[in-house]
Amino acid sequence: LVWFLQAYGGAEEADAIKALPGRGGDKGTDAVLIDDSLQMVFIVQAKYRKSIMQKTETRNDVMDLVRVGGVLRGSSRDFVDFSETLERGSQERLREARGRLLRRGYRLQLCFATTGRCSKPLENEARREARKIKLRVDGGATFVLFDGDRIIGLLQEYLDGAAPPVPSVDIHMDGDLIKREDTATGIQLRVFWVKGSEITKLYERS
Numbered sequence: 001l002v003w004f005l006q007a008y009g010g011a012e013e014a015d016a017i018k019a020l021p022g023r024g025g026d027k028g029t030d031a032v033l034i035d036d037s038l039q040m041v042f043i044v045q046a047k048y049r050k051s052i053m054q055k056t057e058t059r060n061d062v063m064d065l066v067r068v069g070g071v072l073r074g075s076s077r078d079f080v081d082f083s084e085t086l087e088r089g090s091q092e093r094l095r096e097a098r099g100r101l102l103r104r105g106y107r108l109q110l111c112f113a114t115t116g117r118c119s120k121p122l123e124n125e126a127r128r129e130a131r132k133i134k135l136r137v138d139g140g141a142t143f144v145l146f147d148g149d150r151i152i153g154l155l156q157e158y159l160d161g162a163a164p165p166v167p168s169v170d171i172h173m174d175g176d177l178i179k180r181e182d183t184a185t186g187i188q189l190r191v192f193w194v195k196g197s198e199i200t201k202l203y204e205r206s
Contacts, residue, residue, distance in 0.1 A: 001031050001046050004113050007158040008146070009033050009042055019044075021090035027082065028064035032093040034100055040107045041097045043068055047114035052148035055116035062112055062126050062145075069110050069133045069141045072098050105136035113146040131170070142170060171198050 005016035011033055019033040019042075031044040045065040049055040071082045072094065079098060083091045100106040110130055112118070123145045130143035146154065171194050178191040 001044065003158075004044065004046065004111075004146075004151075004154075005031060005033050005042070007154050008111070008113075009035065011035070019093070021087070021093040027086065028061070028068050029090060029094065032090075032097050034097055034106075038107075039100075039104070040109060041072075041100055042109050042111055043072075043097070044111045044113060047112075047116055049114065049116040049148070052115055052152065053117045054148075055114075057112070057114055057116055057118045057122075059122055062118060062122055063129070065110050065112050066126050066129045066133075066143060069108055069130060072101055072108065073133050073135065073141075101135060107137055108133065108135060108141040110141060110143045111146065112143070113151065115148045115151055117147045118145055139170065171202065 001020060002013065002016040005011040005019055006013060009016075011019065015033070016031075019031045021029065021032055028045045029043055030046045031042070033042040033044070034040075035042065043065065045061070047055075047057060047061070068082075071078055079094075083094055086094070101108055110126075112126070123143075126143045126145070131140040133141040135141060174193045174195065178189075180189040180191075181187070182189075
């Protein structure tokens with residue numbers, strides 16, 4: 001988890017360690033990282049499997065993470081009911097994250113990281129449900145899945161010294177997507193159309 005928060009979230013090691021709120025009973029919140037520079041809250045649920053891309057994650061585990069996002073933006077009563085059985089460290093970190101979302105308008109990203117795998121329909125369902133979590137900023141929360149293959153790719157970039165990737169953003173495309181691939185190199189090209197306002201939001205966020 002500490003490595004993932006450094007490689008993907010760009011966190012310093014001390015901040016990554018601080019993001020681990022408790023030893024157990026976390027209800028789908030293995031890490032809560034608050035990035036004040038990006039004005040973003042990352043909630044991470046992680047599953048470490050012994051074999052890459054072998055174990056398939058269950059719908060309950062994936063959707064539990066999305067439900068955490070809903071609780072953070074929900075009523076005070078729902079938040080208290082959810083957090084009262086958590087360890088003190090988990091409660092404090094989630095309370096801090098909730099404050100950033102409600103009072104400062106931070107964005108929310110829900111990251112499910114596993115060395116196993118997840119079905120595409122389940123990933124798409126989680127993304128749709130996450131977008132229903134309305135924030136003070138435009139749009140809803142975002143759901144990002146890192147399966148075993150993506151974890152290996154992230155590790156390779158990390159070992160190569162690549163900068164942490166920009167956190168995922170959704171861009172609405174207009175019209176049909178054009179795809180091209182160079183057979184010699186395997187390099188793929190995507191051409192698509194978006195409104196200028198979408199590029200403006202991308203610049204402001206990232």
